[in-house]
Amino acid sequence: MSEQDNPFIKQVVTVLDRRVANAFVELADTLVSGFDTMDFLHSLTQRCVELLEATAVGILAVDQYGTLNLLAASSEQVRLLELLQLQNEHGPCLDAFHTGAPAVSADLDTETRWPRFTEAAIAQGFHSVQAVPMRLRHQVIGAMNLFMTKPGGLTEESVAVAQSFADVATISIIQVRALRESELLAEQLQSALNSRIVIEQAKGMLAVQRGTNPSGAFELMREYSRQTRTPLSTVAQLVIQRSSEVAALTARR
């Protein structure tokens, strides 16, 4: 697909450099061809880390109670996952979700709004944080969270890029199901959240089989997914089914 034909590119290419444009082209291509939401969202968080000043990025989506659940993260380190999940209680993502507007703390050392979250974030070496809402028309379905090791937060331009990434994330969650049945947004979100749980289950199984930890197991699945061109969610399903198809991945060694 050329950049001119791509609707995601038009709005951002004027303000952003070519690397960002290329990242969007690459992401948009995956949206069109063989597509796996979990794969896509993980790639998206990694592109954010590469292109913006952020050290870690996470994507949270809301469930039917209005609590935020983890969908994807740039790293599967347990402490980062915990930091993201903590925002069930309070944090910039929950604020961005409720207000539908970006939430920022340019200096966590003086932050008072989210004590438990702030303490955990500082303990991991983060000093500023940004959240951007994931919106679909008038509804907010979640938020993307960016963590920086330096105070000051993101530049205005980077926030705009982050928002574009969040918009693409939203589209990826919603469109994956549009072709199947005409269920509602809530069902689509629930399905995405459930896909994430399948990945966690597979991480645990593979960690034991390969003598590593769950985040190491994620890297192994991701690598196998890339090498064999199998969607990440499919790899996770095959691990759980103890399928001989993924014997090269799961064999104890």
Added chain:
Amino acid sequence: MDQAARVWEAIREIAAAEQSPVTLRHMCLACESTVRAGSVGLYLASEFELPDPLFATSPFSEKILELHATLGEGPSAAAFEQDWPILVSDISDPAYERRWPAFCTEAAGLGLVSIFTFPLALGAITVGALEIHSDRRQSLHGAQLAEARTFAEAALVLVCDYLAGISSVAGDDFSSRLVEIRWAEVHQATGMIAAQLDIALDEAFLRLRAHSYATGRSLIDVSGDIINDRLRLTLDGGS
């Protein structure tokens, strides 16, 4: 969490009126009287991945459950294969008749018009399905749908307890239990237990839940110990 609290309160009230601990039957009855979209049936997942009828709030629902189990075809059989609800306002819609010809014909003969099926799924584990049946055309959306989905979430938690052999359910922490079953570490620990003991994923989750209940600790705490190798469950039930 207001919705979860309200749903739990509705279930608890019905149990309290019978001076009984909360059971799956109370959950179904509360779903019927709160959501008001029809009578309610509950299936368990059977060994053969077919819906296994467990409880119905009316003879009508019971017949639909039995029909499903006999035919092995219909929304609940389909719901076991996926992780999102199937909402059918009118089973005479040709699209559904093509999809489940025998079920739609027979169910229409019993007077069924609307059927809403919610799979009780946790990642790759499906423990059952909650279903609402009506002899009148209904559509489920907005707040009413959200409420039904919350009952399905409550059903997931209660069915897991039932399968883990936990009969009396403490309700104080119900909202937090709905949140903790979505926590990443719980599912990593489930996968680890399945691989360590060479058992199915659903059995691993039930063992994790049983251990959490027996030791009075949260699922998240127990899962953390499993992941960090401070705790290893054994097949004889000890640790």
